[in-house]
Amino acid sequence: MSFNISFPDTTFENKQRSIEEFFEISLELRRDIIKSLFLAKSGHSGGSLGTADIFAVLFFGGFLNYDPKNWKNPNRDRFILSVGHIAPILYATLARAGFFHPSELATLRKLGSRLQGHPGLDANLPGIETSSGSLGQGVSIAVGMALSQKYLDKTDNFTFTMTGDGELEEGSVWEAAMAASNYKLSNFCWIVDNNDCQIDGRVTDVMNIYPLQEKFEAFGFDVVTIDGHNYSEIISAFTKFKNNSKNSEKPTCIIAKTYMGRGISFMEDKYSWHGVPPNEEQAIKALEELDKLDAELKKSNKLN
Amino acid sequence: MSFNISFPDTTFENKQRSIEEFFEISLELRRDIIKSLFLAKSGHSGGSLGTADIFAVLFFGGFLNYDPKNWKNPNRDRFILSVGHIAPILYATLARAGFFHPSELATLRKLGSRLQGHPGLDANLPGIETSSGSLGQGVSIAVGMALSQKYLDKTDNFTFTMTGDGELEEGSVWEAAMAASNYKLSNFCWIVDNNDCQIDGRVTDVMNIYPLQEKFEAFGFDVVTIDGHNYSEIISAFTKFKNNSKNSEKPTCIIAKTYMGRGISFMEDKYSWHGVPPNEEQAIKALEELDKLDAELKKSNKLN
Amino acid sequence: MKYKSYGKIPTRKGFGEGLVELGEQNPNIVVLGGDITSSVLTSFFRDKFPDRFFSIGIAEQNATTIAVGLALSGKIPFFSSYSAFSAFRNADQLRISVAYNNANVKIGGGHSGVTVGPDGATHQSLEEVAFLRTLPNMTLIVPADYNETKKATIASGNMFGPTFIRFGRSAGESFTTPESEFIIGKANQLTDGNDVAIFACGTLVWEALLAAEELEKQKGIKARVINLHTIKPIDYEAIVNAAKECGAIVTAEEHQIHGGMGSAVAEVVVKNYPVPMEFIGIQDRFGLSGEPEELMQYFNLNHQTIFASALRAIERRDKGFDKIRKVIDFNK
């Protein structure tokens, strides 16, 4: 390795924040993704980068109730990554939230690591609620958790899940949707990473899933479609979900329009980046781009 | 057996018909169902009786292109019974269309019979296109056949399939729906037997599948909702499909509102009749009711 | 015979009653319905504990993974459907979300085997033991009768880990008692004998007892009948001892001979103490419609076949010794 890779041990609190702060955090998450994937020499860059803004708001904006010191607290909110292959963004997020030391991000996908290629419960990484990697299963697990919260534990906790958009081609996903609305799981929030990319190409070309909003509405959801890179829209979507959960009997679906590979010029909106890591040259270039964005952000902050 | 069960060897042609003729045919099909299920001592009365009117129109109204004498003719239309447990209505229909001798209906579900409890391709019964019985599979098989007709064989044949409404709870069914619309299978006609009954109760109570029309529309279908016992509505639904197949790029879904057990007073709209046969007393009563309807029909016909 | 039939009681009744008993003992027991509630008798639980019963409809994938979500929330969920659908329609979910997660999910596979009867091949699951016993972390039980199904259900609710219980639809002979011992993973030796060992599970255990009785009566052969109710984890000791002490083994199950319980026994046998074996089960074909009794005869799943197979296994063992004797004579 001709350039030095290290993971600073910065962590972030989970609280109300300004747009700039979310930007700052998402930059750090994107750096972690680039670094850990470069070191791993395999893995999924595209979706991990594309969802960093949503993770920044969900985990560090006071929307998800968790405690890294006592993470198995039964009264936590749950987050289930159904789209298991974008584990790098989840690992980066958990590390930055204090679930484990960020230096462990360097072990991604390596023999003996707790950071398995797809989340593995058997690896005992704090913050991992379930194994995932076979598309469509996580969202049903999340429905089970929301069901438990609402009808058995009778807590006012929430369950969030994220699926891909290609993942919506799995029929079991619609079983989950039907059940969530049948059981009036207003405590259930389903985020769709709608980047219109999957392995073989554009979702539209591989198997057309559209219209999406109409599908989720017909399956009984309150649906909000947002720009998944616009922090204000992400914030108001989660806020709307929290309000719905009190006023509506419907579960919420957030269709987040995103770009795969967001933040790195040469990856952005390219489905070829679904499942590959940056090589050294690309990693250097990517980190430079992120640094540049950081500098710009700091400058503009000062100007404000 | 204290009353004599025989299957007259009446067969019906496949042609344009009057409402009265369809009524007549459906009465014969219902008699066959009652008789074969009584003899079998097990099986599914409810859905079989409830769909008899649709089968009468589809097979004997000139809508489905088939030739019992040369039934494997590659240029036939296909009918796939996805909801395999209502095999008795399919068997009755095939017998009355001349695929095999009606007397074979007496062997339903017995050891060595070609009339397996659920359609079995290995039993080599003429007219049976595929095994079915595991819900949700037949409709995907039908999509494959329609795909073959449209893109590979390039014939102008049609593929029809029938699913139950409880069956729509299987996620794989929505995979089939998505693919049918993705491939613009305007030659594909999906009939939903919407009796709002399944084994455990009302579909609404077991797992709510509604709103149905909106779901199929969001999955890219031309949808027509009809009274599944009204011959005029059934006829115009199939006519609409045939027109759509020329003018629309969408597959067609016919949501047929039916009553389980239709035609037999003590079975009608009772989900408890999903999977049981009539006992002797019930069979006698049922056949009497059908005879009475027949007499009324004949009387009214004469009056006309 | 030491055992007698207490009449024909469906095994699924044991499942349904076991769930109710568990529900009374433990508030964390929850049950998921797959639209066959009154077929697999989870209806007993639903009627008694409606607040802990969730109808999921005809969606075996979803029911299985919802169960995982419940288990990961500290509940002990049972989901049951026909074995054909609760072992295969959800196979990926069983492999990854249940077994790999080591989630405390319990699956009931009802209406298994040809004794489903007239419903025919699609509904006669004969392959699930092969799949399920291959999954790490999975416990797999095929109880012999009503009482044992009840005990297996209760025992599975009281242990941690993924468990599958396979049981039937029809009424079979009930011969175990509420008192007889049932420990997951421990085979029950039902008769003493060193002439041949007969491993059976499910509906075939009773047939094995009948065959043993005939073997003794007609041939003076003392057969060791072993109820191998737990197929995973398998009871190595019972198998190795049988191989050593009897030298000939017959297995009998209402399942494909490929990959089933007999296959699991064979793995242990050749790895530890190779002896001749005979397999009774479905010979690599699908089922068909017919009455349960008829089908058991049609597929040779009966005590007559066990009887004949026992004689064949013994003969092969004895011939084998002869052959080896010759080899040894030749060698010295």
Next chain:
Amino acid sequence: MKYKSYGKIPTRKGFGEGLVELGEQNPNIVVLGGDITSSVLTSFFRDKFPDRFFSIGIAEQNATTIAVGLALSGKIPFFSSYSAFSAFRNADQLRISVAYNNANVKIGGGHSGVTVGPDGATHQSLEEVAFLRTLPNMTLIVPADYNETKKATIASGNMFGPTFIRFGRSAGESFTTPESEFIIGKANQLTDGNDVAIFACGTLVWEALLAAEELEKQKGIKARVINLHTIKPIDYEAIVNAAKECGAIVTAEEHQIHGGMGSAVAEVVVKNYPVPMEFIGIQDRFGLSGEPEELMQYFNLNHQTIFASALRAIERRDKGFDKIRKVIDFNK
């Protein structure tokens, strides 16, 4: 050694190329994509015959049953995904619509076993042989290398009936040639020897050859290495002959030892000619992330383990004869 490696070529390349060759020969060959087209290399076919390629998206159930619809319309459809998803997510469809229908559907299970590498346990399918070999009407092939995968693909397209071909992602040693014989159902004996038989399939065949070489070099032991590429229908003759002539058997596969190829061999062995066996495979646990090579070592899927197991099998056989000799002496 008689065999040498022609370099490392991914087996999936053989699958992709085989499809193209089939496509050229037969206009009825069609291919269904499961959104991993360039992983399992059905992309070769798509690029060459776009009119006979249908993308079905991430919907393994639907792809499998659409394939059945195509097959029942006279086409010869191939569907391929990661083995984890094309054998399990669609298990019910495979059982009923493919196998029970005896539909002429061909399934490719790519990226099988631990050599998938860093993707980890969810993607490392190690259980599908157990399930698939239990299905009536199913043909199951686990080719050893690139050339053999190509031949298996072409042969499966030219035979009638449901077929599953299991192959890997990583580049393994390629040692069979375009000329070497490949007949579905007929095991290939690669080396002559009567001291011990080694049955291997997939990635382990090359390791078995290396082990045989070492056995001869270090111990003067002549091992009979058999490439058991077809697991169903199994080659009874090859197994029975090996049991009779070698008296000790080792099996090696990149799969769970429970229910896998070794288990299939064991069934034949005890039914015909019981001899000691040793099983090499995954010992009832899930996989994990790591490099393919690392994982093969970690899980003891290598020639060293085959070597040691062969010695153990031989020792057990010889000890067994001693024991029997004592019994016989005692008896006379």
